[in-house]
Amino acid sequence: MIKIAVDANGGDYGVNTTVSGSMLAIQKYKDLEIDLYGDEDQIKPLLTDSTRIHIHHTKDTISMGEKDPVRAIRHQKEASLCLAMKACKEEQADACVTSGPTQCVVVGAHLLVRRLPQMERVALCPFVPNLDGHPRLLLDVGANVELKKEHLGELAIFASVVSKEILGVKEPKVGLLNIGSEPGKGRENEKEAFAYLSEVKSIHFYGNVEPTEMVNCPCDVVVTDGFTGNICLKAIEGTAKSMGVMLSQEIKSSFGGKIGYLFMRKNLKRFKKRMSTKEVGGAMLFGLSKIVVKAHGNSDPVTYGNAICLAYDLVKANIIQKVVDQLPENKE
Amino acid sequence: MIKIAVDANGGDYGVNTTVSGSMLAIQKYKDLEIDLYGDEDQIKPLLTDSTRIHIHHTKDTISMGEKDPVRAIRHQKEASLCLAMKACKEEQADACVTSGPTQCVVVGAHLLVRRLPQMERVALCPFVPNLDGHPRLLLDVGANVELKKEHLGELAIFASVVSKEILGVKEPKVGLLNIGSEPGKGRENEKEAFAYLSEVKSIHFYGNVEPTEMVNCPCDVVVTDGFTGNICLKAIEGTAKSMGVMLSQEIKSSFGGKIGYLFMRKNLKRFKKRMSTKEVGGAMLFGLSKIVVKAHGNSDPVTYGNAICLAYDLVKANIIQKVVDQLPENKE
Numbered sequence: 248m249i250k251i252a253v254d255a256n257g258g259d260y261g262v263n264t265t266v267s268g269s270m271l272a273i274q275k276y277k278d279l280e281i282d283l284y285g286d287e288d289q290i291k292p293l294l295t296d297s298t299r300i301h302i303h304h305t306k307d308t309i310s311m312g313e314k315d316p317v318r319a320i321r322h323q324k325e326a327s328l329c330l331a332m333k334a335c336k337e338e339q340a341d342a343c344v345t346s347g348p349t350q351c352v353v354v355g356a357h358l359l360v361r362r363l364p365q366m367e368r369v370a371l372c373p374f375v376p377n378l379d380g381h382p383r384l385l386l387d388v389g390a391n392v393e394l395k396k397e398h399l400g401e402l403a404i405f406a407s408v409v410s411k412e413i414l415g416v417k418e419p420k421v422g423l424l425n426i427g428s429e430p431g432k433g434r435e436n437e438k439e440a441f442a443y444l445s446e447v448k449s450i451h452f453y454g455n456v457e458p459t460e461m462v463n464c465p466c467d468v469v470v471t472d473g474f475t476g477n478i479c480l481k482a483i484e485g486t487a488k489s490m491g492v493m494l495s496q497e498i499k500s501s502f503g504g505k506i507g508y509l510f511m512r513k514n515l516k517r518f519k520k521r522m523s524t525k526e527v528g529g530a531m532l533f534g535l536s537k538i539v540v541k542a543h544g545n546s547d548p549v550t551y552g553n554a555i556c557l558a559y560d561l562v563k564a565n566i567i568q569k570v571v572d573q574l575p576e577n578k579e
Numbered sequence: 580m581i582k583i584a585v586d587a588n589g590g591d592y593g594v595n596t597t598v599s600g601s602m603l604a605i606q607k608y609k610d611l612e613i614d615l616y617g618d619e620d621q622i623k624p625l626l627t628d629s630t631r632i633h634i635h636h637t638k639d640t641i642s643m644g645e646k647d648p649v650r651a652i653r654h655q656k657e658a659s660l661c662l663a664m665k666a667c668k669e670e671q672a673d674a675c676v677t678s679g680p681t682q683c684v685v686v687g688a689h690l691l692v693r694r695l696p697q698m699e700r701v702a703l704c705p706f707v708p709n710l711d712g713h714p715r716l717l718l719d720v721g722a723n724v725e726l727k728k729e730h731l732g733e734l735a736i737f738a739s740v741v742s743k744e745i746l747g748v749k750e751p752k753v754g755l756l757n758i759g760s761e762p763g764k765g766r767e768n769e770k771e772a773f774a775y776l777s778e779v780k781s782i783h784f785y786g787n788v789e790p791t792e793m794v795n796c797p798c799d800v801v802v803t804d805g806f807t808g809n810i811c812l813k814a815i816e817g818t819a820k821s822m823g824v825m826l827s828q829e830i831k832s833s834f835g836g837k838i839g840y841l842f843m844r845k846n847l848k849r850f851k852k853r854m855s856t857k858e859v860g861g862a863m864l865f866g867l868s869k870i871v872v873k874a875h876g877n878s879d880p881v882t883y884g885n886a887i888c889l890a891y892d893l894v895k896a897n898i899i900q901k902v903v904d905q906l907p908e909n910k911e
Contacts, residue, residue: 507843
């Protein structure tokens with residue numbers, strides 16, 4: 248049995264998403280058990296099938312607009328997010344899934360789940376949809392605004408293991424996000440990181456990757472600091488969203504467009520699905536002693552269920568032990 | 580008469596683009612004169628209409644793959660880019676247009692055209708297409724990998740003048756590119772810049788802008804350092820391009836899609852045009868004592884012609900004098 252602790256009160260829609268999402272996940276994996284940390288009064292009427300799902304009652308929630316993550320995590324000890332993470336730390340669960348506010352999740356992960364002793368930094372890592380249909384890993388996208396070359400090195404090792412075990416990439420290539428493809432491009436940080444990553448033996452370093460290539464990427468893993476990664480990810484998300492709006496405006500702008508739409512409705516739906524991050528379900532937190540998956544705040548039940556399944560897959564693949572096995576070699 | 584010096588040998592296609600582009604620009608403005616710096620033997624057969632176009636012969640070109648911009652600018656004194664810039668500096672032309680390699684253009688601008696004495700940094704500023712059809716100014720996108728708050732302040736003033744005079748925005752709002760909308764987000768740089776920009780009297784500071792909003796932007800001008808701006812711009816460009824490919828793949832994937840395309844061909848063409856940066860023609864270099872416009876390396880004649888017209892518009896609007904009038908107030 249693999250047990251996942253779910254922050255049921257978290258996210259924009261709270262139990263309305265997390266409970267349905269949990270029921271979907273349970274259907275997919277027969278050896279999955281879910282502990283819902285949340286408001287029993289709200290959960291019970293929604294939980295139409297409680298097979299392998301247990302409720303741990305708590306009314307407290309960390310607000311999506313929380314401005315002081317450290318204070319929230321330290322003081323709201325009974326918040327659903329904190330209880331779910333604590334359960335992880337205390338070995339009552341194998342992983343934790345939450346759609347709570349990102350910075351609170353990052354702080355909670357540090358204070359409640361704790362880092363792997365072999366890792367110096369924690370990173371937030373989403374899957375980036377790609378032209379060839381194979382998502383790529385981009386990290387860090389927001390856990391640390393700055394990261395040194397050594398941190399990028401250990402995170403590259405972590406992500407390479409995930410790329411191999413979860414995405415099935417045989418020899419994951421690691422790229423460094425940069426403003427030019429040649430060595431010597433970027434700030435001092437990038438120049439140092441380029442030299443350092445070239446020497447890390449347990450990864451396959453590809454070289455610099457420009458953000459133009461991020462959605463049609465020659466690498467499987469792209470590393471950068473959390474500020475730059477966040478800028479890049481949000482630029483991709485915003486452009487994809489705005490282009491969808493523009494396309495729909497143009498189609499609706501004429502009769503011919505509307506007729507054409509009737510013929511290519513299915514094609515356009517597939518197009519939308521390909522660019523959507525919803526299919527994947529969430530971002531992972533790398534560097535912790537347990538698996539933590541952060542689902543989008545505005546996840547729907549399917550997306551949330553996928554986030555739980557991702558956490559399951561990461562536990563099942565024994566990712567953390569495999570990363571630990573790789574790390575010492577690097578530290579020699 | 581407004582005279583523009585054109586680096587005719589520069590860019591991926593050299594004279595094949597620059598000569599046709601120049602002839603297009605001449606047709607648009609009757610008080611525009613163009614000095615083509617380039618290979619006379621190649622230009623002459625292409626120059627089917629030499630009205631107000633003069634050739635200044637030079638065979639030397641800065642290669643698009645140039646790895647050492649400082650060396651190139653210092654040593655290739657007879658290169659078309661260097662001669663066109665020198666003509667600007669020596670008041671033989673009012674502005675310079677080039678589609679040469681970006682870093683060589685930036686270095687050439689510094690060494691040959693020179694900064695305004697009131698400005699401490701030069702920035703590269705493209706127009707970013709937006710959902711509402713009004714392009715926005717994003718800077719710096721690559722002239723300086725790092726920029727201090729004071730530099731962002733002076734560049735914000737420069738860009739505000741351009742937004743007002745060229746894009747017709749009455750009171751241009753200036754945003755700071757950041758990973759969150761609330762004050763206090765980002766690195767030390769962003770926190771300091773936020774506080775500083777709030778105090779600059781000659782601009783209208785809006786606050787932080789996230790890259791998700793860059794293509795549907797609440798501001799008219801968005802400032803950031805050249806590393807971050809380049810990451811953001813390239814992520815937008817790459818996503819737009821890849822989405823276009825995905826859309827075309829999906830449409831072609833079924834008979835219904837192909838039929839639908841016949842009906843909405845015009846709509847899809849308009850969509851493509853709206854996301855294209857080609858319409859605008861180029862990026863501007865802010866902070867110099869003369870107007871310099873950098874056209875895309877792979878410009879076609881129409882795009883190149885637009886870049887020349889942009890340079891004309893900037894000269895005609897007397898941008899540099901207007902910026903100088905604004906700057907001292909800020910420096911008090």
